[in-house]
Amino acid sequence: MKLWQRGGAATLFLLALFILWEVIVRWQEIPMWLLPAPSAIVTEGFQSLPDFIPHILATIELTLVGLCIGASIGFIIALMLHRLPIVNRMIYPLLILSQNVPTIVLAPLLIIWFGFGLLPKLIIISLVCFFPIVVATMDGLKNTDPALKHYMQMMGATKGQTFWKLELPYALPSLFSGLKIAATYSVMGAVISEWLGAKKGIGVFMTYAQSSFRIDRVFVAIFTIMLLSMALFAVIQLLERTLVKGRAKEV
Amino acid sequence: MLEIKALHQSFGEVDVLRDVTFTVNEGEFVAILGPSGSGKSTLFQLIGGILAPKSGAILLHQRPINGEKGHMSYMPQQASLLPWRTVLQNVVLGQEIQGKANKEEAKQWLARVGLASFEEAYPIELSGGMKQRVTFIRALLSDRELLCLDEPFSALDEFTRLEMQTWLLSVWEKHRRSVLFVTHSIEEAIYLADKIVVLTKRPATVKQVINVPFARPRQEALLATTEFIALKQQLFTLIKEEKA
Ligand SMILES: Nc1ncnc2c1ncn2[C@@H]1O[C@H](COP(=O)(O)OP(=O)(O)OP(=O)(O)O)[C@@H](O)[C@H]1O
Ligand SMILES: [Mg+2]
Numbered sequence: 001m002k003l004w005q006r007g008g009a010a011t012l013f014l015l016a017l018f019i020l021w022e023v024i025v026r027w028q029e030i031p032m033w034l035l036p037a038p039s040a041i042v043t044e045g046f047q048s049l050p051d052f053i054p055h056i057l058a059t060i061e062l063t064l065v066g067l068c069i070g071a072s073i074g075f076i077i078a079l080m081l082h083r084l085p086i087v088n089r090m091i092y093p094l095l096i097l098s099q100n101v102p103t104i105v106l107a108p109l110l111i112i113w114f115g116f117g118l119l120p121k122l123i124i125i126s127l128v129c130f131f132p133i134v135v136a137t138m139d140g141l142k143n144t145d146p147a148l149k150h151y152m153q154m155m156g157a158t159k160g161q162t163f164w165k166l167e168l169p170y171a172l173p174s175l176f177s178g179l180k181i182a183a184t185y186s187v188m189g190a191v192i193s194e195w196l197g198a199k200k201g202i203g204v205f206m207t208y209a210q211s212s213f214r215i216d217r218v219f220v221a222i223f224t225i226m227l228l229s230m231a232l233f234a235v236i237q238l239l240e241r242t243l244v245k246g247r248a249k250e251v
Numbered sequence: 252m253l254e255i256k257a258l259h260q261s262f263g264e265v266d267v268l269r270d271v272t273f274t275v276n277e278g279e280f281v282a283i284l285g286p287s288g289s290g291k292s293t294l295f296q297l298i299g300g301i302l303a304p305k306s307g308a309i310l311l312h313q314r315p316i317n318g319e320k321g322h323m324s325y326m327p328q329q330a331s332l333l334p335w336r337t338v339l340q341n342v343v344l345g346q347e348i349q350g351k352a353n354k355e356e357a358k359q360w361l362a363r364v365g366l367a368s369f370e371e372a373y374p375i376e377l378s379g380g381m382k383q384r385v386t387f388i389r390a391l392l393s394d395r396e397l398l399c400l401d402e403p404f405s406a407l408d409e410f411t412r413l414e415m416q417t418w419l420l421s422v423w424e425k426h427r428r429s430v431l432f433v434t435h436s437i438e439e440a441i442y443l444a445d446k447i448v449v450l451t452k453r454p455a456t457v458k459q460v461i462n463v464p465f466a467r468p469r470q471e472a473l474l475a476t477t478e479f480i481a482l483k484q485q486l487f488t489l490i491k492e493e494k495a
Contacts, residue, residue: 145331147327147329147331148331148333150327150331151325151327151331152348153299153301154295154296154299154301154323154325154327154399155299155321155324155325155345155348155393156299156300156320156321156322156348157348161347161348165333165344165347165348166333169333169335172335244335245334245335245336245373246334246335246336246337246373246374246375247334247335247375
C-alpha cells in the first residue's frame with residue numbers, strides 16, 4: 001500500500017516534469033535537432049519500434065549474460081576473501097583500484113586485445129558489476145549477528161554448517177542490495193560495450209542515431225535504457241521478496 | 252552424570268576460574284549463581300568445548316570431554332532464532348546440526364506447549380517471551396543429555412520472567428533433563444533448581460553448594476513461603492560477602 005503510494009507520487013512527479021519539458025519546448029520553439037519534445041520522442045518511439053526491437057533484445061541478452069557472469073565472479077571472490085583473510089589483504093586494495101579505471105578507457109584496450117566478439121563485451125559488463133556484489137556480500141558475511149554465531153559455536157556446528165545455515169542466509173539481503181546496483185550498472189556496461197562495435201544492440205542504435213543527428217532517436221534509446229534498468233531492478237526485487245523471509249516488511 | 256573437577260581457566264594474566272569442582276546428577280536442575288564477570292559464561296564455553304581448560308577435567312559419564320564439542324544443548328541469553336526460518340524450522344536447528352531433523356517430534360513439542368498455531372510464524376512476529384519458549388524447545392529437542400542455559404530470562408521484563416520460570420518448570424518437571432542454569436537472580440535459582448552452586452567473584456571458585464529442599468512440582472505460591480524467604484536470606488548473605 002505504502003509502496004504503491006510512493007510509486008504513485010514518483011510517477012506523478014515524473015509526469016509533471018515531462019509536461020514542463022513539453023511546454024518549454026513548444027513555447028520556446030526549440031528545434032527538433034536540439035531538444036525534441038516528449039510527445040515527439042514517444043511518437044518516434046512507436047514509429048521506430050519494429051526496427052528497434054531486435055536491438056533491444058540483443059542488449060537484454062547481453063546484459064543478462066554479463067550480469068550472471070559478473071555476479072557469479074563477484075560472489076566467488078567475496079567468498080574467497082571472506083574465508084581467507086590473507087588473500088583479502090592482498091587483493092582487496094587491487095579490487096578497489098580496478099574500479100578507478102574508467103570503463104571508457106578500458107574498453108578500447110579490451111577490443112584491441114580480444115577483438116570485436118562477445119568476449120570483450122562480457123568482460124566490460126562483468127567488470128562494472130562484480131564489484132558491488134563483492135562489497136555487499138562481504139559486508140553481509142562479516143556482519144553476521146555474533147549472538148547467532150555464538151549459538152552455532154556452542155552447539156558444536158562445523159564451519160560448513162555455520163556457513164550454509166547461518167552466514168550465507170544472513171548475507172542474502174546484502175547480496176541482493178549489491179545485485180540491484182550491479183543490475184543497473186550492467187545495462188550501462190552493455191550499452192557502452194556496444195558503442196565500441198557490435199552488429200545489434202541499443203548502443204548500436206544510439207550510435208546510428210547520433211551520427212545522423214536523430215536526437216529524438218537518441219532520446220528513445222535513453223528512455224529504453226532507463227526502462228530496462230528499472231525492469232531488471234524490479235525483477236531482482238521480486239526475487240528478493242520471495243527469497244528473503246522473516247524480515248521487517250518494506251522499509 | 253557431569254563432573255567438573257578442579258577446573259582452571261585464565262585469559263592471559265587474568266585467572267577466571269580457579270579449582271572449580273561440582274557435579275550435575277542425572278535429571279538434576281543445577282543453578283549457578285555468581286557475580287557478574289566471575290566466569291560463568293566461560294564455564295559454559297569450556298563445557299561446550301569451544302575453549303580447552305588450562306587444567307582440570309570435565310567428565311561426562313566418567314569420560315573426559317575436555318575441548319570436545321557437541322555434548323551439550325544450549326540456550327543463550329538472547330533468543331538467537333534465525334530470522335528467515337519459521338518457528339518450526341528454528342526448533343529443529345539444533346537437531347540439524349547433530350544430523351537429522353525430526354519435524355514430527357518438533358510439531359508434537361510445539362503443540363504440547365501451546366505454540367502449534369505459530370509453527371509457520373517467523374521470529375519477528377513473536378513476543379520476547381514466546382521467542383524464549385521457542386529457544387527452550389529448540390534446546391530440549393536437540394538430543395543431548397546436558398542442557399546449558401545462560402541467563403535465559405535476564406532480557407525479559409519482570410512479569411514475563413516469572414511467567415516463563417513457571418512455564419519452564421512445568422515443562423521440565425514433566426520431561427526431566429540434566430540442566431545447568433546460570434543466573435544472577437537468587438529467587439530464580441531457588442525457585443527452579445535442585446541445587447545451587449554459588450561462585451565467588453573472579454577468579455571464581457565454588458563458595459558453597461546449597462541443596463534446595465522444596466518438593467516438586469513447584470508453584471508460584473512457593474515464592475511467598477517463609478522457608479523460601481529464609482533460604483533467600485541465607486543466599487543473599489553469601490553473595491553479599493562476595494561484594495565486600
Ligand atoms: N576470550 C576472552 N579473552 C579474554 N578475557 C575473557 C574472554 N572471555 C571472558 N573473559 C574475561 O573473563 C571474565 C569472565 O567472563 P564471563 O563472560 O565468563 O563472565 P560471566 O560470569 O558470564 O559474567 P556475566 O554474569 O556478566 O555474564 C571476564 O572478566 C572477562 O573479561
Ligand atoms: Mg555471562
